Amino acid sequence: MDKPTVLNKLNEQWEKKLPFVLFSMPNTTKCSLYFQDNTSLHTTENFLEPGFVFSPFHNAKESLIIPSTVESTLEFDFAISDIEHTQTPIISCAEEKKEHVQLVNTILKKIKNQTVEKVVASRKKDIPLTKLVITELAMRLLQLYPKAFRYIWYHPDTGLWCGASPEILIKREGNMFSTMALAGTKKNINGQVVKWSYKEMHEQQLVTEALVTNLQKIVSVLKTSKPVTVEAGSLSHLKTEIQGVIKSGKTALPKIIFAIHPTPAVCGTPTKEAKNIILEFEKYDREFYTGFLGPISPIEGTATIFVNLRCAKIENETASIYVGGGIVYGSIAEDEWTETENKLATMLKVLSPFM
Numbered sequence: 001m002d003k004p005t006v007l008n009k010l011n012e013q014w015e016k017k018l019p020f021v022l023f024s025m026p027n028t029t030k031c032s033l034y035f036q037d038n039t040s041l042h043t044t045e046n047f048l049e050p051g052f053v054f055s056p057f058h059n060a061k062e063s064l065i066i067p068s069t070v071e072s073t074l075e076f077d078f079a080i081s082d083i084e085h086t087q088t089p090i091i092s093c094a095e096e097k098k099e100h101v102q103l104v105n106t107i108l109k110k111i112k113n114q115t116v117e118k119v120v121a122s123r124k125k126d127i128p129l130t131k132l133v134i135t136e137l138a139m140r141l142l143q144l145y146p147k148a149f150r151y152i153w154y155h156p157d158t159g160l161w162c163g164a165s166p167e168i169l170i171k172r173e174g175n176m177f178s179t180m181a182l183a184g185t186k187k188n189i190n191g192q193v194v195k196w197s198y199k200e201m202h203e204q205q206l207v208t209e210a211l212v213t214n215l216q217k218i219v220s221v222l223k224t225s226k227p228v229t230v231e232a233g234s235l236s237h238l239k240t241e242i243q244g245v246i247k248s249g250k251t252a253l254p255k256i257i258f259a260i261h262p263t264p265a266v267c268g269t270p271t272k273e274a275k276n277i278i279l280e281f282e283k284y285d286r287e288f289y290t291g292f293l294g295p296i297s298p299i300e301g302t303a304t305i306f307v308n309l310r311c312a313k314i315e316n317e318t319a320s321i322y323v324g325g326g327i328v329y330g331s332i333a334e335d336e337w338t339e340t341e342n343k344l345a346t347m348l349k350v351l352s353p354f355m
Protein backbone atom coordinates (compact mmCIF):
# COMPACT_ATOMS: atom_id res chain seq x y z
CA MET A 1 0.00 0.00 0.00
CA ASP A 2 1.28 3.52 -0.64
CA LYS A 3 1.99 5.96 2.16
CA PRO A 4 -0.78 8.54 1.32
CA THR A 5 -3.46 5.79 1.35
CA VAL A 6 -2.41 4.57 4.79
CA LEU A 7 -2.06 8.08 6.20
CA ASN A 8 -5.53 8.94 4.81
CA LYS A 9 -6.96 5.93 6.61
CA LEU A 10 -5.18 6.98 9.80
CA ASN A 11 -6.70 10.44 9.48
CA GLU A 12 -10.15 9.00 8.82
CA GLN A 13 -9.98 6.75 11.91
CA TRP A 14 -8.86 9.70 14.07
CA GLU A 15 -11.54 12.06 12.69
CA LYS A 16 -14.27 9.45 13.24
CA LYS A 17 -12.87 8.56 16.69
CA LEU A 18 -12.51 4.90 15.70
CA PRO A 19 -9.84 2.61 17.22
CA PHE A 20 -6.49 2.11 15.52
CA VAL A 21 -2.87 1.33 16.20
CA LEU A 22 0.03 2.38 14.01
CA PHE A 23 3.49 0.95 14.72
CA SER A 24 6.94 0.26 13.38
CA MET A 25 9.46 -2.27 14.72
CA PRO A 26 12.94 -1.01 15.77
CA ASN A 27 15.40 -0.44 12.92
CA THR A 28 12.79 -0.91 10.20
CA THR A 29 11.06 1.50 7.82
CA LYS A 30 7.92 -0.61 7.54
CA CYS A 31 4.86 0.78 9.26
CA SER A 32 1.64 -1.12 10.01
CA LEU A 33 -1.84 0.19 10.73
CA TYR A 34 -4.51 -2.00 12.37
CA PHE A 35 -7.96 -0.46 12.58
CA GLN A 36 -11.53 -1.19 13.71
CA ASP A 37 -14.73 -0.01 12.03
CA ASN A 38 -16.57 0.08 15.38
CA THR A 39 -15.71 1.14 18.92
CA SER A 40 -15.85 -2.33 20.56
CA LEU A 41 -13.23 -2.76 23.26
CA HIS A 42 -11.57 -6.16 22.75
CA THR A 43 -9.58 -7.91 25.46
CA THR A 44 -7.39 -10.99 25.50
CA GLU A 45 -6.16 -13.28 28.26
CA ASN A 46 -4.38 -15.93 26.21
CA PHE A 47 -2.68 -13.75 23.58
CA LEU A 48 -3.45 -16.32 20.88
CA GLU A 49 -5.43 -14.09 18.57
CA PRO A 50 -3.33 -12.00 16.13
CA GLY A 51 -3.49 -8.30 16.87
CA PHE A 52 -1.83 -5.60 18.92
CA VAL A 53 -1.95 -5.92 22.71
CA PHE A 54 -1.90 -2.95 25.05
CA SER A 55 -1.61 -3.49 28.80
CA PRO A 56 -1.47 -1.18 31.79
CA PHE A 57 1.27 -1.24 34.47
CA HIS A 58 -1.10 -2.38 37.22
CA ASN A 59 -3.87 -4.99 36.89
CA ALA A 60 -2.50 -6.14 33.54
CA LYS A 61 -4.14 -9.58 33.63
CA GLU A 62 -6.62 -8.57 30.98
CA SER A 63 -4.93 -6.84 28.05
CA LEU A 64 -6.64 -4.73 25.45
CA ILE A 65 -6.23 -5.85 21.86
CA ILE A 66 -6.91 -4.38 18.44
CA PRO A 67 -7.30 -7.52 16.32
CA SER A 68 -5.53 -7.73 12.98
CA THR A 69 -7.12 -9.41 9.97
CA VAL A 70 -6.16 -9.05 6.32
CA GLU A 71 -9.07 -6.61 5.87
CA SER A 72 -8.14 -4.46 8.86
CA THR A 73 -4.39 -4.13 8.24
CA LEU A 74 -2.53 -1.68 6.03
CA GLU A 75 1.23 -1.31 5.61
CA PHE A 76 3.62 1.14 3.99
CA ASP A 77 7.34 1.80 3.70
CA PHE A 78 8.77 5.18 4.57
CA ALA A 79 12.13 6.92 4.25
CA ILE A 80 14.07 8.36 7.17
CA SER A 81 14.16 11.78 5.56
CA ASP A 82 15.44 14.95 7.11
CA ILE A 83 13.07 16.08 9.72
CA GLU A 84 13.20 19.28 11.64
CA HIS A 85 15.24 18.49 14.77
CA THR A 86 13.76 21.16 16.98
CA GLN A 87 15.10 21.38 20.50
CA THR A 88 12.31 22.25 22.86
CA PRO A 89 13.29 24.04 26.04
CA ILE A 90 12.02 22.25 29.10
CA ILE A 91 10.05 24.54 31.32
CA SER A 92 10.93 23.34 34.77
CA CYS A 93 8.18 23.65 37.33
CA ALA A 94 9.28 24.26 40.94
CA GLU A 95 6.17 22.63 42.39
CA GLU A 96 6.62 19.47 40.26
CA LYS A 97 10.29 19.32 41.23
CA LYS A 98 9.42 19.57 44.94
CA GLU A 99 6.93 16.71 44.59
CA HIS A 100 9.36 14.44 42.73
CA VAL A 101 12.22 15.15 45.15
CA GLN A 102 9.83 14.32 48.01
CA LEU A 103 8.86 11.02 46.33
CA VAL A 104 12.52 10.07 45.78
CA ASN A 105 13.36 10.91 49.42
CA THR A 106 10.44 8.81 50.66
CA ILE A 107 11.77 5.89 48.59
CA LEU A 108 15.33 6.44 49.85
CA LYS A 109 14.00 6.15 53.43
CA LYS A 110 12.32 2.82 52.52
CA ILE A 111 15.62 1.63 51.01
CA LYS A 112 17.53 2.71 54.14
CA ASN A 113 15.23 0.72 56.43
CA GLN A 114 15.53 -2.23 54.02
CA THR A 115 11.88 -2.49 52.99
CA VAL A 116 13.09 -2.49 49.35
CA GLU A 117 16.32 -2.43 47.36
CA LYS A 118 15.09 -0.51 44.30
CA VAL A 119 11.97 1.43 43.30
CA VAL A 120 11.27 3.25 40.02
CA ALA A 121 9.92 6.71 40.84
CA SER A 122 7.91 8.36 38.07
CA ARG A 123 5.79 11.36 37.28
CA LYS A 124 3.78 12.85 34.44
CA LYS A 125 4.23 16.25 32.88
CA ASP A 126 1.18 17.94 31.31
CA ILE A 127 1.79 20.15 28.30
CA PRO A 128 -0.96 22.11 26.52
CA LEU A 129 -1.15 21.50 22.76
CA THR A 130 -2.57 24.00 20.30
CA LYS A 131 -3.29 21.68 17.39
CA LEU A 132 -2.61 18.03 16.65
CA VAL A 133 -2.18 16.75 13.12
CA ILE A 134 -2.27 12.97 13.49
CA THR A 135 -0.41 12.22 10.25
CA GLU A 136 2.38 14.65 11.15
CA LEU A 137 2.60 13.13 14.64
CA ALA A 138 2.97 9.69 13.02
CA MET A 139 5.69 10.76 10.59
CA ARG A 140 7.69 12.64 13.24
CA LEU A 141 7.58 9.67 15.60
CA LEU A 142 8.57 7.23 12.84
CA GLN A 143 11.42 9.37 11.54
CA LEU A 144 12.90 10.81 14.72
CA TYR A 145 13.58 7.51 16.50
CA PRO A 146 14.41 4.82 13.90
CA LYS A 147 16.03 2.53 16.53
CA ALA A 148 12.98 2.51 18.82
CA PHE A 149 9.64 0.72 18.76
CA ARG A 150 7.33 3.52 17.63
CA TYR A 151 3.57 3.46 18.05
CA ILE A 152 0.34 5.45 18.20
CA TRP A 153 -2.57 3.66 19.86
CA TYR A 154 -6.09 5.10 19.93
CA HIS A 155 -9.29 3.81 21.41
CA PRO A 156 -12.08 6.12 22.65
CA ASP A 157 -11.95 4.27 26.01
CA THR A 158 -8.20 4.81 26.54
CA GLY A 159 -7.49 8.03 24.67
CA LEU A 160 -4.51 8.43 22.35
CA TRP A 161 -1.12 7.06 23.44
CA CYS A 162 2.13 7.31 21.54
CA GLY A 163 5.76 6.52 22.23
CA ALA A 164 9.22 5.47 21.15
CA SER A 165 10.28 2.61 23.41
CA PRO A 166 13.90 1.44 23.66
CA GLU A 167 13.02 -1.69 25.68
CA ILE A 168 11.92 -5.18 24.62
CA LEU A 169 9.99 -7.06 27.30
CA ILE A 170 9.93 -10.35 25.42
CA LYS A 171 10.62 -11.52 21.91
CA ARG A 172 9.43 -15.03 21.17
CA GLU A 173 9.74 -17.26 18.15
CA GLY A 174 8.58 -20.83 18.81
CA ASN A 175 10.44 -21.99 21.91
CA MET A 176 13.24 -19.40 21.55
CA PHE A 177 12.98 -16.14 23.42
CA SER A 178 15.02 -13.07 24.25
CA THR A 179 14.62 -10.17 26.64
CA MET A 180 16.78 -7.36 27.98
CA ALA A 181 17.72 -5.72 31.25
CA LEU A 182 17.78 -2.00 30.52
CA ALA A 183 18.62 0.54 33.23
CA GLY A 184 21.00 3.35 34.11
CA THR A 185 20.67 6.62 32.24
CA LYS A 186 23.15 9.25 31.04
CA LYS A 187 22.59 12.19 28.72
CA ASN A 188 24.74 11.82 25.58
CA ILE A 189 27.44 14.43 25.21
CA ASN A 190 28.97 14.68 21.73
CA GLY A 191 32.10 12.58 21.35
CA GLN A 192 32.22 11.53 25.01
CA VAL A 193 32.40 7.87 26.00
CA VAL A 194 29.83 7.09 28.67
CA LYS A 195 31.31 6.10 32.04
CA TRP A 196 29.02 4.21 34.41
CA SER A 197 29.23 4.56 38.20
CA TYR A 198 28.94 1.67 40.64
CA LYS A 199 25.42 2.87 41.55
CA GLU A 200 24.24 2.71 37.92
CA MET A 201 25.82 -0.69 37.33
CA HIS A 202 24.17 -1.99 40.49
CA GLU A 203 20.82 -0.50 39.46
CA GLN A 204 21.04 -2.36 36.13
CA GLN A 205 22.41 -5.58 37.65
CA LEU A 206 19.27 -5.80 39.83
CA VAL A 207 17.17 -5.93 36.66
CA THR A 208 19.32 -8.70 35.14
CA GLU A 209 19.19 -10.73 38.37
CA ALA A 210 15.40 -10.48 38.66
CA LEU A 211 14.89 -11.48 35.01
CA VAL A 212 17.22 -14.47 35.34
CA THR A 213 15.64 -15.64 38.62
CA ASN A 214 12.10 -15.35 37.29
CA LEU A 215 12.86 -16.94 33.93
CA GLN A 216 14.74 -19.90 35.40
CA LYS A 217 11.38 -21.47 36.35
CA ILE A 218 10.19 -21.69 32.75
CA VAL A 219 13.32 -22.01 30.61
CA SER A 220 15.80 -24.80 29.99
CA VAL A 221 18.68 -22.72 28.59
CA LEU A 222 19.50 -19.17 29.65
CA LYS A 223 22.38 -17.06 28.26
CA THR A 224 23.22 -13.54 29.43
CA SER A 225 25.54 -11.09 27.69
CA LYS A 226 27.88 -8.60 29.34
CA PRO A 227 26.25 -5.20 29.94
CA VAL A 228 26.83 -2.80 27.04
CA THR A 229 26.02 0.87 26.47
CA VAL A 230 23.13 1.54 24.08
CA GLU A 231 21.76 4.82 22.78
CA ALA A 232 18.10 5.77 22.99
CA GLY A 233 17.53 9.19 21.43
CA SER A 234 19.66 11.70 23.34
CA LEU A 235 20.25 9.26 26.21
CA SER A 236 22.39 6.19 26.86
CA HIS A 237 21.47 3.15 28.94
CA LEU A 238 23.16 -0.03 30.13
CA LYS A 239 21.77 -3.17 28.54
CA THR A 240 22.22 -6.90 29.15
CA GLU A 241 20.75 -9.26 26.58
CA ILE A 242 19.15 -12.45 27.86
CA GLN A 243 18.32 -15.31 25.53
CA GLY A 244 16.99 -18.77 26.09
CA VAL A 245 14.86 -21.74 25.24
CA ILE A 246 11.44 -22.22 26.80
CA LYS A 247 11.07 -25.59 28.60
CA SER A 248 7.82 -26.43 26.92
CA GLY A 249 7.24 -24.91 23.48
CA LYS A 250 3.58 -24.78 24.47
CA THR A 251 4.15 -22.40 27.41
CA ALA A 252 1.64 -19.62 26.78
CA LEU A 253 2.98 -16.14 26.08
CA PRO A 254 1.11 -14.55 29.04
CA LYS A 255 2.83 -17.02 31.39
CA ILE A 256 6.24 -15.80 30.21
CA ILE A 257 5.19 -12.16 30.31
CA PHE A 258 3.77 -12.37 33.82
CA ALA A 259 6.85 -14.24 35.02
CA ILE A 260 8.81 -11.02 34.44
CA HIS A 261 6.37 -8.07 34.30
CA PRO A 262 6.78 -5.62 35.96
CA THR A 263 10.58 -5.87 35.86
CA PRO A 264 12.78 -3.81 38.21
CA ALA A 265 13.45 -1.53 35.20
CA VAL A 266 9.96 -0.08 35.71
CA CYS A 267 8.88 -1.20 39.20
CA GLY A 268 11.64 -2.29 41.58
CA THR A 269 12.81 -5.11 43.76
CA PRO A 270 11.38 -7.00 45.58
CA THR A 271 8.51 -6.52 43.13
CA LYS A 272 5.57 -6.66 45.57
CA GLU A 273 7.03 -4.18 48.05
CA ALA A 274 8.21 -1.84 45.27
CA LYS A 275 4.80 -1.90 43.61
CA ASN A 276 3.05 -1.14 46.90
CA ILE A 277 5.29 1.90 47.39
CA ILE A 278 4.57 3.09 43.83
CA LEU A 279 0.81 2.66 44.27
CA GLU A 280 0.88 4.43 47.65
CA PHE A 281 3.28 7.31 47.02
CA GLU A 282 3.20 8.25 43.32
CA LYS A 283 0.50 10.92 43.16
CA TYR A 284 -0.98 9.84 39.82
CA ASP A 285 -2.13 6.74 37.92
CA ARG A 286 0.50 5.38 35.51
CA GLU A 287 -2.26 3.76 33.38
CA PHE A 288 -0.43 2.33 30.32
CA TYR A 289 3.00 3.87 31.04
CA THR A 290 5.37 1.05 32.12
CA GLY A 291 2.78 -1.46 30.91
CA PHE A 292 3.55 -3.53 27.83
CA LEU A 293 2.48 -3.52 24.21
CA GLY A 294 3.17 -4.99 20.80
CA PRO A 295 2.04 -7.19 17.94
CA ILE A 296 1.02 -10.84 18.25
CA SER A 297 1.80 -12.54 14.95
CA PRO A 298 -0.64 -14.90 13.20
CA ILE A 299 2.26 -17.41 13.30
CA GLU A 300 1.56 -19.23 16.58
CA GLY A 301 4.15 -18.59 19.27
CA THR A 302 5.60 -15.48 17.60
CA ALA A 303 5.37 -12.08 19.23
CA THR A 304 7.53 -9.12 20.18
CA ILE A 305 6.34 -7.24 23.21
CA PHE A 306 7.83 -3.94 24.38
CA VAL A 307 7.77 -1.95 27.60
CA ASN A 308 5.72 1.23 27.30
CA LEU A 309 8.43 3.83 27.96
CA ARG A 310 9.16 7.33 26.55
CA CYS A 311 5.46 7.73 25.93
CA ALA A 312 2.68 10.28 26.17
CA LYS A 313 -1.10 10.31 26.41
CA ILE A 314 -2.92 12.99 24.44
CA GLU A 315 -6.39 14.02 25.57
CA ASN A 316 -8.40 17.22 25.38
CA GLU A 317 -5.52 19.20 23.87
CA THR A 318 -3.12 18.21 26.64
CA ALA A 319 -0.17 15.88 26.27
CA SER A 320 0.88 14.04 29.43
CA ILE A 321 4.46 12.82 29.11
CA TYR A 322 5.47 10.00 31.47
CA VAL A 323 9.00 9.69 32.85
CA GLY A 324 10.70 7.80 35.65
CA GLY A 325 13.98 6.48 36.96
CA GLY A 326 15.31 3.76 39.22
CA ILE A 327 16.11 4.71 42.83
CA VAL A 328 18.71 2.65 44.72
CA TYR A 329 20.94 3.22 47.71
CA GLY A 330 23.15 6.20 46.81
CA SER A 331 20.65 7.91 44.48
CA ILE A 332 20.46 11.68 44.84
CA ALA A 333 16.98 13.22 44.60
CA GLU A 334 18.14 16.31 42.66
CA ASP A 335 19.92 14.11 40.05
CA GLU A 336 16.85 11.90 39.70
CA TRP A 337 14.77 14.97 38.93
CA THR A 338 17.28 15.99 36.22
CA GLU A 339 17.14 12.47 34.76
CA THR A 340 13.36 12.68 34.40
CA GLU A 341 13.72 16.14 32.79
CA ASN A 342 16.18 14.64 30.28
CA LYS A 343 13.80 11.77 29.55
CA LEU A 344 10.99 14.25 28.75
CA ALA A 345 13.06 15.39 25.74
CA THR A 346 12.20 12.25 23.70
CA MET A 347 8.49 13.02 23.41
CA LEU A 348 8.89 16.83 23.58
CA LYS A 349 10.87 16.65 20.34
CA VAL A 350 8.03 14.70 18.66
CA LEU A 351 5.32 17.01 19.98
CA SER A 352 7.10 20.36 19.55
CA PRO A 353 5.20 21.47 16.37
CA PHE A 354 1.88 21.01 18.20
CA MET A 355 2.81 23.01 21.28
Ligand SMILES: C=C(O[C@H]1C=CC=C(C(=O)O)[C@@H]1O)C(=O)O
Pocket residue numbers: 120122167182183184185237264265266309310322323324325326343
Ligand atom coordinates in the same frame (compact mmCIF):
# COMPACT_ATOMS: atom_id res chain seq x y z
C1 LIG B 1 11.38 4.12 33.67
C2 LIG B 1 12.00 4.61 32.62
O1 LIG B 1 13.18 4.09 32.11
C3 LIG B 1 13.68 2.84 32.52
C4 LIG B 1 14.47 2.30 31.40
C5 LIG B 1 15.79 2.64 31.21
C6 LIG B 1 16.49 3.33 32.22
C7 LIG B 1 15.91 3.56 33.42
C8 LIG B 1 16.67 4.25 34.52
O2 LIG B 1 17.83 4.66 34.29
O3 LIG B 1 16.14 4.41 35.61
C9 LIG B 1 14.55 3.05 33.76
O4 LIG B 1 14.72 1.84 34.43
C10 LIG B 1 11.46 5.75 31.85
O5 LIG B 1 12.04 6.10 30.82
O6 LIG B 1 10.43 6.30 32.25
